Amino acid sequence: MKKLVNDPKNVVNEAVAGFGAAHADLVRVSADPIFIVRKDAPVAGKVGIVSGGGSGHEPMHGGFVGPGMLDAAVPGPVFTSPTPDPILAATKAVDGGAGVLHIVKNYTGDVLNFETAADLAAADGVEVRSVLVNDDVAVKDSLYTAGRRGVAGTVLVEKIAGAAADRGDDLESVALVAERVIGQVRSMGVALTPCVVPHAGQPSFTLAEDEIEIGIGIHGEPGRERIKLEPADAIVDRLLGPILDDIPFVAGDKVLLLVNGMGGTPQVELYIVFRRAAEVLAERGIEVTRTLVGNFTTSLEMQGMSITVLKLDDELTTLWDAPVQTAALRWGR
Amino acid sequence: MKKLVNDPKNVVNEAVAGFGAAHADLVRVSADPIFIVRKDAPVAGKVGIVSGGGSGHEPMHGGFVGPGMLDAAVPGPVFTSPTPDPILAATKAVDGGAGVLHIVKNYTGDVLNFETAADLAAADGVEVRSVLVNDDVAVKDSLYTAGRRGVAGTVLVEKIAGAAADRGDDLESVALVAERVIGQVRSMGVALTPCVVPHAGQPSFTLAEDEIEIGIGIHGEPGRERIKLEPADAIVDRLLGPILDDIPFVAGDKVLLLVNGMGGTPQVELYIVFRRAAEVLAERGIEVTRTLVGNFTTSLEMQGMSITVLKLDDELTTLWDAPVQTAALRWGR
Numbered sequence: 001m002k003k004l005v006n007d008p009k010n011v012v013n014e015a016v017a018g019f020g021a022a023h024a025d026l027v028r029v030s031a032d033p034i035f036i037v038r039k040d041a042p043v044a045g046k047v048g049i050v051s052g053g054g055s056g057h058e059p060m061h062g063g064f065v066g067p068g069m070l071d072a073a074v075p076g077p078v079f080t081s082p083t084p085d086p087i088l089a090a091t092k093a094v095d096g097g098a099g100v101l102h103i104v105k106n107y108t109g110d111v112l113n114f115e116t117a118a119d120l121a122a123a124d125g126v127e128v129r130s131v132l133v134n135d136d137v138a139v140k141d142s143l144y145t146a147g148r149r150g151v152a153g154t155v156l157v158e159k160i161a162g163a164a165a166d167r168g169d170d171l172e173s174v175a176l177v178a179e180r181v182i183g184q185v186r187s188m189g190v191a192l193t194p195c196v197v198p199h200a201g202q203p204s205f206t207l208a209e210d211e212i213e214i215g216i217g218i219h220g221e222p223g224r225e226r227i228k229l230e231p232a233d234a235i236v237d238r239l240l241g242p243i244l245d246d247i248p249f250v251a252g253d254k255v256l257l258l259v260n261g262m263g264g265t266p267q268v269e270l271y272i273v274f275r276r277a278a279e280v281l282a283e284r285g286i287e288v289t290r291t292l293v294g295n296f297t298t299s300l301e302m303q304g305m306s307i308t309v310l311k312l313d314d315e316l317t318t319l320w321d322a323p324v325q326t327a328a329l330r331w332g333r
Numbered sequence: 334m335k336k337l338v339n340d341p342k343n344v345v346n347e348a349v350a351g352f353g354a355a356h357a358d359l360v361r362v363s364a365d366p367i368f369i370v371r372k373d374a375p376v377a378g379k380v381g382i383v384s385g386g387g388s389g390h391e392p393m394h395g396g397f398v399g400p401g402m403l404d405a406a407v408p409g410p411v412f413t414s415p416t417p418d419p420i421l422a423a424t425k426a427v428d429g430g431a432g433v434l435h436i437v438k439n440y441t442g443d444v445l446n447f448e449t450a451a452d453l454a455a456a457d458g459v460e461v462r463s464v465l466v467n468d469d470v471a472v473k474d475s476l477y478t479a480g481r482r483g484v485a486g487t488v489l490v491e492k493i494a495g496a497a498a499d500r501g502d503d504l505e506s507v508a509l510v511a512e513r514v515i516g517q518v519r520s521m522g523v524a525l526t527p528c529v530v531p532h533a534g535q536p537s538f539t540l541a542e543d544e545i546e547i548g549i550g551i552h553g554e555p556g557r558e559r560i561k562l563e564p565a566d567a568i569v570d571r572l573l574g575p576i577l578d579d580i581p582f583v584a585g586d587k588v589l590l591l592v593n594g595m596g597g598t599p600q601v602e603l604y605i606v607f608r609r610a611a612e613v614l615a616e617r618g619i620e621v622t623r624t625l626v627g628n629f630t631t632s633l634e635m636q637g638m639s640i641t642v643l644k645l646d647d648e649l650t651t652l653w654d655a656p657v658q659t660a661a662l663r664w665g666r
Binding site for chain 2: 002003004005006007011012014015016017018019021022023055056058059063078192193195209210212229231232233235259263264265266267268269270271272273274275276278288291293295298300301303305325327330331332333
């Protein structure tokens with residue numbers, strides 16, 4: 001295993017400490033239990049928004065903490081859910097009296113631990129609502145998940161819900177707009193290589209030299225099928241087909257197109273993918289009105305990418321465009 | 334070779350087309366010759382700023398085109414200098430009557446081709462000044478370079494010179510502030526793995542399973558030494574020592590600390606590196622007042638990172654903080 005780490009046991013706490021030092025203008029970090037909150041939390045009268053999950057998917061979620069997006073992020077061990085304890089602590093730390101929204105990716109561990117934390121917070125008088133992101137069309141019921149997995153569409157849910165909270169919406173309204181994004185966003189990914197979880201020290205799966213996995217999960221869990229490597233355009237077509245057919249997206253729709261790198265894929269490749277995806281959407285009469293290209297929901301150093309399409313309307317577009325100031329997404333401030 | 338590409342010959346033109354489609358709000362792209370300009374170029378009365386070089390170092394330079402930074406970027410083939418032709422075309426496209434600054438990384442091909450383009454532009458009546466970035470303290474005179482190589486410090490030169498041009502400085506003043514940054518910025522990198530240039534199809538060098546290269550160049554060209562893999566903190570110390578001793582940086586200095594990923598290194602590792610680098614600087618009495626962590630000057634999918642330290646003063650800090658709106662760096666707009 002070749003990694004820039006010290007003791008593999010300390011990867012998350014050292015990374016979070018470094019994150020806090022690098023972005024002290026935006027966040028504070030708690031070392032025990034581990035969580036990241038915006039510097040000025042709690043914001044009185046504003047709905048607090050908390051997300052979290054296993055580490056290794058950076059910049060998700062810590063990179064999205066700041067004005068206009070998340071109030072707190074709770075990183076678990078690499079590819080492992082955080083326990084209820086830090087989720088509860090983060091929830092209390094961001095409660096400004098207007099309640100707290102939990103944005104949870106659909107993995108069994110995350111669902112259980114966020115639920116427990118929500119119950120404990122409620123017992124302490126904090127009103128909590130939860131939404132479950134399940135944008136991955138690749139498979140239903142896979143390793144770690146009952147139902148569909150939550151993947152890169154989560155970034156869009158966090159940005160748009162964050163903007164709704166930022167403009168002063170109440171908890172019910174913020175939860176509703178988050179649910180609306182979840183209803184209109186679909187994703188699917190591909191892996192060219194596995195990744196190595198530091199405390200395991202070995203690749204989490206193997207792929208032959210000429211093999212790729214279509215529909216991969218963000219922890220390397222199985223997708224739809226393993227096929228021989230194909231040209232980028234053909235791979236894009238394989239991912240976009242199931243995404244577009246799912247809701248379905250139809251001619252006349254306006255969409256946000258996100259091409260997300262899994263961590264180890266160069267930007268030139270992500271833009272080659274974007275080019276083809278935009279072509280396919282144009283051929284179907286779907287208008288790409290907002291775009292995002294880069295590493296937003298990664299699987300450590302995995303080579304691969306995912307495509308996410310979100311159907312926009314005027315309100316979601318306005319909320320997407322609203323100012324945001326985080327380590328990983330920033331505009332308008 | 335496992336990559337998300339179609340024909341390896343078309344990597345750069347397809348990636349640039351995708352970049353243009355993804356960021357049509359910021360840039361226009363020319364397909365032949367290949368270059369990227371800000372959408373509203375030329376800006377009348379503003380000094381134009383052009384940079385460029387081989388592709389594969391994304392987001393450098395196309396990701397830095399936009400208000401407050403570059404007016405144009407000229408991507409050559411992967412790891413290969415652009416010819417004078419597109420550099421000349423880009424220079425003319427951004428000339429708003431106040432002259433054009435070329436920001437050139439110190440590689441023999443880049444230096445020659447930017448010089449030729451500058452001469453041709455001058456013959457066409459465009460005033461051109463050039464600055465040469467050579468921030469890499471690892472080696473003097475290496476493959477492709479006489480003198481020191483230009484690496485991730487280039488991003489800081491581009492941001493600060495871009496801000497100077499944006500506030501209305503004349504060509505001479507913009508060149509002077511760029512030279513001042515170049516005088517005060519130093520970098521050094523490490524590789525854990527090689528990368529594969531698409532048209533070559535093979536790794537550009539080899540490293541044993543337990544071996545890393547200290548002082549690597551951004552094209553994989555040789556550094557100072559190959560050593561056994563060490564804990565991250567020890568590697569950081571190996572890079573920071575030569576950087577800090579070079580100018581030297583001393584107690585009381587205020588600095589910008591950039592931890593740059595080479596493309597294939599997960600963010601958790603970059604933040605582990607940042608944590609140690611900030612510790613070392615604090616121990617030496619050097620104050621980190623600005624930070625940047627992420628993939629800014631990459632070597633395709635290489636695993637590794639570089640550390641860059643820029644000595645700041647009030648003017649450079651103000652220019653760093655000034656609004657910028659590009660695909661890869663954005664704040665204040």
